[in-house]
Amino acid sequence: MSLLLPAALAFGIIIPIIFLLYFMRPKRQERVVSSTLLWQQASQDLQASRPWQRLRVTALLLLQILAAIVIVLILARPATFISSPIGGNTIIILQASASMQATDVYPNRFDAARSDITNLIDGLGPGDQVSLINMAKTPQVLIAFSSDKDQLISALERAKVTNQDADLEQALSLATSLAAGHTNAQVLVVGDGHVLPPDQTLVSSFPVRYLQIGTDSPNAALLALAPQTIQGNLVALAQIANYSHQQRSIPVELYADGNLVSVQTATLGAEASGALQWGPLPPTTRFLHAHIISQDAMTIDHDAWAIAGGSMHGRVLLVTQGNSFLEASLRLQPNIDLFETTPARYVNGGNFDLTVFDGFVPSNLPSGAIFFVNPPADSNVFGKSGAEVSISHISAGTDNQLLLNQVDLSSIHVVRKSHQLIPASWMQPVIVTPETPLLIAGEQNNRRIGVLSFDLHDSDLPLQPSFPILIYNLVNWFLPLPVAGNAQVAPDTPVTIQAWPGATRISITGPGQQPVTVAPPFPVTTFTNTDSTGIYAVTQYTQNQELHGSFAVNLFDPLQSNLVPSPRLPIAQSSLFDTGGPSIPHTLQELWPWIAAFLLLVLCAEWWLFSRSYTKHSLSGLNRPNSLQQTRPGARLSQPGTIATLQSQIETQLRAVRKRINRTRKRLKTRQQSKVRNNAKL
Amino acid sequence: MANESSLARFPLDASTLQRLDTLALITRKSMATGRPGRRRSPQAGTSMEFADYRRYAPGDDFRRIDWRAYARLERIFLRVFEAEENLTITILLDCSNSMQHGNPPKALLASSIAAALAYIALKCEDAVIVGALTDRLAAYRRVGSGKHALWTIGEFLNHLPDSGQTDLNRALYDLGRVVNSPGLTLVISDFLAPGGYQIGLRSVRQLRQEVALLQILSPDEIEPDVQGDWQFRDSEGSGKIEISGTPAVLQAYQQRLLIFMQDLASFAHAHSMTYAMIPSDTHLIDVVQRLLRQVEIVK
Numbered sequence: 001m002s003l004l005l006p007a008a009l010a011f012g013i014i015i016p017i018i019f020l021l022y023f024m025r026p027k028r029q030e031r032v033v034s035s036t037l038l039w040q041q042a043s044q045d046l047q048a049s050r051p052w053q054r055l056r057v058t059a060l061l062l063l064q065i066l067a068a069i070v071i072v073l074i075l076a077r078p079a080t081f082i083s084s085p086i087g088g089n090t091i092i093i094l095q096a097s098a099s100m101q102a103t104d105v106y107p108n109r110f111d112a113a114r115s116d117i118t119n120l121i122d123g124l125g126p127g128d129q130v131s132l133i134n135m136a137k138t139p140q141v142l143i144a145f146s147s148d149k150d151q152l153i154s155a156l157e158r159a160k161v162t163n164q165d166a167d168l169e170q171a172l173s174l175a176t177s178l179a180a181g182h183t184n185a186q187v188l189v190v191g192d193g194h195v196l197p198p199d200q201t202l203v204s205s206f207p208v209r210y211l212q213i214g215t216d217s218p219n220a221a222l223l224a225l226a227p228q229t230i231q232g233n234l235v236a237l238a239q240i241a242n243y244s245h246q247q248r249s250i251p252v253e254l255y256a257d258g259n260l261v262s263v264q265t266a267t268l269g270a271e272a273s274g275a276l277q278w279g280p281l282p283p284t285t286r287f288l289h290a291h292i293i294s295q296d297a298m299t300i301d302h303d304a305w306a307i308a309g310g311s312m313h314g315r316v317l318l319v320t321q322g323n324s325f326l327e328a329s330l331r332l333q334p335n336i337d338l339f340e341t342t343p344a345r346y347v348n349g350g351n352f353d354l355t356v357f358d359g360f361v362p363s364n365l366p367s368g369a370i371f372f373v374n375p376p377a378d379s380n381v382f383g384k385s386g387a388e389v390s391i392s393h394i395s396a397g398t399d400n401q402l403l404l405n406q407v408d409l410s411s412i413h414v415v416r417k418s419h420q421l422i423p424a425s426w427m428q429p430v431i432v433t434p435e436t437p438l439l440i441a442g443e444q445n446n447r448r449i450g451v452l453s454f455d456l457h458d459s460d461l462p463l464q465p466s467f468p469i470l471i472y473n474l475v476n477w478f479l480p481l482p483v484a485g486n487a488q489v490a491p492d493t494p495v496t497i498q499a500w501p502g503a504t505r506i507s508i509t510g511p512g513q514q515p516v517t518v519a520p521p522f523p524v525t526t527f528t529n530t531d532s533t534g535i536y537a538v539t540q541y542t543q544n545q546e547l548h549g550s551f552a553v554n555l556f557d558p559l560q561s562n563l564v565p566s567p568r569l570p571i572a573q574s575s576l577f578d579t580g581g582p583s584i585p586h587t588l589q590e591l592w593p594w595i596a597a598f599l600l601l602v603l604c605a606e607w608w609l610f611s612r613s614y615t616k617h618s619l620s621g622l623n624r625p626n627s628l629q630q631t632r633p634g635a636r637l638s639q640p641g642t643i644a645t646l647q648s649q650i651e652t653q654l655r656a657v658r659k660r661i662n663r664t665r666k667r668l669k670t671r672q673q674s675k676v677r678n679n680a681k682l
Numbered sequence: 683m684a685n686e687s688s689l690a691r692f693p694l695d696a697s698t699l700q701r702l703d704t705l706a707l708i709t710r711k712s713m714a715t716g717r718p719g720r721r722r723s724p725q726a727g728t729s730m731e732f733a734d735y736r737r738y739a740p741g742d743d744f745r746r747i748d749w750r751a752y753a754r755l756e757r758i759f760l761r762v763f764e765a766e767e768n769l770t771i772t773i774l775l776d777c778s779n780s781m782q783h784g785n786p787p788k789a790l791l792a793s794s795i796a797a798a799l800a801y802i803a804l805k806c807e808d809a810v811i812v813g814a815l816t817d818r819l820a821a822y823r824r825v826g827s828g829k830h831a832l833w834t835i836g837e838f839l840n841h842l843p844d845s846g847q848t849d850l851n852r853a854l855y856d857l858g859r860v861v862n863s864p865g866l867t868l869v870i871s872d873f874l875a876p877g878g879y880q881i882g883l884r885s886v887r888q889l890r891q892e893v894a895l896l897q898i899l900s901p902d903e904i905e906p907d908v909q910g911d912w913q914f915r916d917s918e919g920s921g922k923i924e925i926s927g928t929p930a931v932l933q934a935y936q937q938r939l940l941i942f943m944q945d946l947a948s949f950a951h952a953h954s955m956t957y958a959m960i961p962s963d964t965h966l967i968d969v970v971q972r973l974l975r976q977v978e979i980v981k
Contacts, residue, residue, distance in 0.1 A: 033916065
């Protein structure tokens with residue numbers, strides 16, 4: 001504690017003055033009395049002719065001395081320097097990644113970080129300003145440069161921990177834009193340091209300090225779970241990691257469609273990972289769920305889900321005179337049920353999801369997606385198929401649908417001839433030649449149509465490795481999975497559901513959540529509520545049926561599962577919060593309000609004490625006999641105390657004297673009478 | 683006219699005087715003053731009251747010889763009758779400044795008592811001397827049983843000197859210049875004299891006076907109402923004193939007052955004086971008919 005105005009201690013002279021006043025006799029009010037004779041004899045105080053009296057230590061004196069000391073203290077403005085490490089313009093970045101859910105510190109890392117930040121906010125000085133950024137995959141500004149502690153605490157309470165990564169680069173970028181125009185800005189990152197990018201050193205234009213949260217706590221995590229078909233049998237593969245400094249045996253249980261398959265134990269060395277395999281599993285299994293049976297500081301990575309056997313199955317009709325290439329390639333697709341017929345036997349109907357017409361175009365086109373191969377020359381729904389022309393050079397066209405993903409067009413050498421296509425305006429040429437597009441694809445009225453303009457038998461395309469890939473891409477485009485890829489997404493990843501041909505409504509039901517309709521309107525709205533891990537069921541309603549698909553949200557993030565706090569941030573010239581770093585002005589807090597409150601108490605006590613003694617005097621005055629009452633006759637008999645006693649004593653004595661006198665008189669009379677009698681005798 | 687104005691200023695009204703008509707001043711023993719009156723004298727006199735026989739001596743009045751006794755005893759005895767004389771009642775009133783204080787003022791009651799006693803004395807055909815005491819015998823008036831005696835006393839009491847210091851010893855000593863015969867002396871004072879009162883009272887006693895001391899104290903002297911810190915100034919200017927109204931001081935004062943009154947009563951008893959303490963808020967009739975009767979000053 002220090003004094004802001006030490007010169008005010010000079011007011012301490014008031015304390016000896018108070019003592020002096022107690023030594024000095026008070027100036028008294030004068031009152032004329034008939035005689036001071038008895039008072040002089042009575043009072044010991046009257047003997048004092050000196051201006052000083054003996055010091056009487058009373059409660060009032062002590063309270064006055066105390067009040068004087070307190071007043072001098074207040075005048076001296078005592079203050080304490082709170083060692084608040086933040087001051088000026090501070091931007092606090094609160095890490096809200098999945099690892100902040102770890103409970104190695106009470107109650108968890110995120111709440112501990114919020115508590116630390118709350119303490120820092122409490123220690124803010126009058127001129128300090130603080131901004132808060134919630135750092136997840138997409139950093140978010142909670143509050144910008146506010147001095148209001150209530151608002152800061154309220155903004156801090158709005159911060160939520162996520163299952164995402166924490167992108168420090170974006171957060172720093174956000175902080176830089178916030179700090180524009182503010183001098184002496186500084187950044188404090190509060191978290192465990194598991195941030196993106198982990199292997200890149202960032203550069204910051206202002207000082208960055210790092211308040212480390214968390215301990216070196218062991219953790220086991222599932223890093224992958226996938227179904228696999230090995231020799232025709234469905235098996236489940238899981239990857240488990242041991243993030244600890246010693247070997248651990250980690251039991252993992254697997255559920256297939258909610259039924260426990262078995263529990264396997266993975267014995268892993270320190271900081272090692274390994275795989276477990278379950279199988280064969282029932283071929284009809286759709287959902288896999290792996291769970292680590294152990295108690296760790298972090299539990300969100302103890303569960304993993306996977307979709308087995310494809311998420312959706314489509315019905316495909318192949319209408320051809322005979323095309324073994326198409327038939328073989330379509331049969332390889334895992335998520336379709338293939339039906340075949342010839343053009344002669346083709347009847348429109350059956351509600352197929354995809355119809356492949358090979359060298360044939362019916363008069364009435366079916367509903368659902370249509371893939372035309374070598375369409376005859378005629379005007380069709382996709383445009384116009386003209387006469388056959390020779391092809392010179394094949395190249396890729398507009399491939400927005402990613403139909404040529406992993407397809408090598410350079411390996412196609414021989415295409416003897418092709419129908420010259422004049423596509424409709426909504427069709428996109430995917431493979432083009434200078435003469436005509438070879439592959440066009442487009443979507444109209446929620447129906448997807450693709451056209452391959454040449455006969456596969458006139459090309460070496462079916463013989464190329466790219467052909468089954470191209471067919472796979474086409475089938476996936478015609479009959480899309482709800483989520484592209486292996487139906488695995490990371491938490492909080494925006495998911496765009498791929499609509500099934502003919503779908504009129506699409507809804508998603510997450511784990512333990514209400515269904516959310518993402519379409520209509522089309523195109524499908526991006527689904528962002530994927531923070532919780534688990535299975536998300538996707539239901540697509542077509543005109544005649546409901547199609548059920550799903551995707552899984554798993555953490556599978558080694559960066560977040562490894563709970564050892566990062567010793568430093570990937571920022572050049574950043575420093576740890578505990579070791580000081582850039583100089584931050586201390587916050588000065590004056591103590592006078594507390595001392596003033598104490599002074600008020602002292603004054604109240606002094607007033608109470610004074611009024612108490614005053615009331616006593618007043619009551620004694622009221623109990624005194626009223627002089628008016630004594631004016632009536634006989635009032636003297638009712639006089640209290642000493643006077644009555646004195647008078648009774650005097651009366652007793654007088655009575656005794658009177659008796660003596662009477663006795664003497666009688667004696668004298670008797671003598672006189674005897675004398676008279678004697679004289680008479682004489 | 684002059685008489686009417688003096689009557690108007692007499693301290694007592696007619697109704698009070700009427701209640702005093704039945705009273706008379708008494709003395710412990712009879713006194714020989716040589717002046718005829720209505721009081722029994724210790725000397726033989728010519729009243730109708732037989733007192734004693736004594737032997738005849740040459741020169742005695744033949745008319746008082748008891749011839750029947752001579753016939754029986756053949757000795758000449760003279761019948762002695764009691765004499766009836768009057769007394770001189772001396773009423774001394776303390777007129778110092780200390781008597782002007784109190785609630786009600788002590789001087790007020792003192793003046794009323796003096797007037798009442800003078801009235802009683804004059805009614806009994808006694809001679810009355812009223813005197814004003816300050817640091818000396820400031821004034822006195824001797825009145826007989828004349829026609830204007832009452833009014834003379836009234837005028838005197840209305841023009842008492844109302845200032846001055848108290849010196850009871852000297853003032854009472856001065857009484858010797860005024861009183862020359864035995865009588866009854868009543869001293870009405872608060873007796874709060876710094877120099878004391880003993881010498882003066884003894885000198886009065888030596889004047890063959892029966893002495894009655896009527897001490898008048900005000901209620902605030904008997905039970906002082908003192909709160910807080912005060913500076914008391916003596917009304918007679920003898921000094922100042924600072925008093926803190928603490929219970930201890932008040933208790934010490936009352937003890938001092940008790941001792942003072944006991945000393946005065948003891949002195950009175952030792953010198954065959956009568957003593958009575960009268961609070962100044964006591965009614966006059968109550969004083970005369972009850973208090974003074976109790977101490978046998980009046981009957």
